[in-house]
Amino acid sequence: MNRWIFSLLLLPAIAFPLTADEIIKKVDKNQVFETQKASATMIIDRDGKKLTKKMIMYGMKEGDKFFVEFTNPEDKGVKYLKINKELWIYFPDADDIMKISGHMLRQGMMGSDISYEDMLSDDDYHSKYSSRLIGETNVSGIACYDIELTAKVTDVTYYKERLLIDKEKMVAIELDLYAKSGRLLKKMTQTDIQIFNGRYYPTRLTIRDMKRENSLTTVVLSDVEFDIPLSESIFTRKNLKK
């Protein structure tokens, strides 16, 4: 009898470990937002030479909208508006708006290792990838799930991703991003995880483009706010020229 009771108590832990799908949904819950506002500093490091870009970013999930305004002296006043797969750039010197072709979204943003698609996207994993739990591992003392994602739709930037997910915070702390050919394209780390309105979110991202040697881009987020009221008028052509 006692053995039965003991077994029943252990049942949730033994019989119902999280599936890959459930883990990914929890990760999505942390990283997908309705609205977002943040300041970001992007440091592009190549062979020890550094460039620094600063920007204010706004995001809105509905309509997949992003608005970015650069604030560093060299690019001050340059603004990006991204709606779905379309991108417009405002150049203050010319006082003109230019529509950028969709294929350019794969390009590194301001010459960095982070593409426009990487930076200006809040896609959830669950709807676009099928997931497989490879196992569990430990990264610098942090217990992690090892998950492999494979694209189930065509409009994704990376066909395959391998994530090491912090088991406690449910945030991917290491990401390997692959092409369909199986080639490793980028390695990404997400650290300095903080709590915002009950969600864990990394505030320091590093991306290494594996096709380049000694190249690293770091993005540090500050003044991060999620799910705050944001006016629709931010994500308009009119706001680019304002």
Place this chain on the structure above:
Amino acid sequence: MRFILSLSILIFSISLSFATIELSGGIRNDGIVLKTTNGYSFYDVLENKLVFSRKTEEWRFYADLRIYAYYGEMMPVDYSLNLLRAFIRYDSKIGVWTVGKTYVNFGNPGIFNPFEFFKNLNLNDLSYDKEGILAFIYEYNLSDLSGFKLYTGPEGGITNSAIGGSLYGNWQNFDGGIVYNRKGFSTNLVGVYIKGDIEIGINISYAYHFDDYFENRFSEGCAGIDYSFFEGKLFTALTYYYDEKGAEKTNDYKAYGFEDVYFTAKHYLYGNILYTYDEFLSFQLNAFYNLIDFSSVIMPSVKYTLSDGLDLTLLFSFVTGKDGEEFSRDALGEFGVLLRLEAKL
């Protein structure tokens, strides 16, 4: 001239101390060596760019003053001054109002745009900022990506004044619009433009020019495609330009010279290849091909970022045309080399 320069700088400096105006801009030096049939010549252009701006939630002020210093026997003056922009933009509930010296633009920005006011190109810098005109612009947005724009540019009497407008929008990954523009006395155009992509980028512009009596009429247009490879590292673009009024015979148009002038033949092809090796180093090739006399100008360049806001550019230019053709050695020299050092402040 020096007195005017000093006075302008003084006025701006004083205004800075009385208002919350931000000062930014840049400085760039172009050193140019030209191999002509008579030997080598050297000249230098130093450009100081001073941008004064103030921005609030509802309005902004923006002024862009360029001060140039020249050196070299080919230079007609030692100094010059150009106020490229100086405008106030007010964002009200019933539209956006802009008044002052401002860039009045319609259509797709680019090398060949039939709707540009000033079509002149600077071959040393194809993306050089276009000069504004004194105008009053009203713009109203009908949705996030659509709206209409009306403008007028006064010029000695109503019939000589410029007036025009555009209705624009976005549909299925394409921006597009219709334009009417009366640039001045008896100089009208109507036209359409689109820009978007179906895997490859596509842009098409068409303008129909006519005078007030509908006697002098002609078409002008361009069509271009672009695509990038290796995750955007290699960008390629090709544009065809047509001007019905353009010259069909070599003798009918002036050979391209040093002044910023717009191309005058009937058909052109423009190609652009940009390879971004990394965030510090990029290579570019620009080429114009005259489809009437088959002369061309080819301009390879390399740009290196020395530090945040400090760039070094080396540009070469070669021409293939014979004497009398548009891009010929007698007009542009056998080849040219430009070294540009540019700092953004």
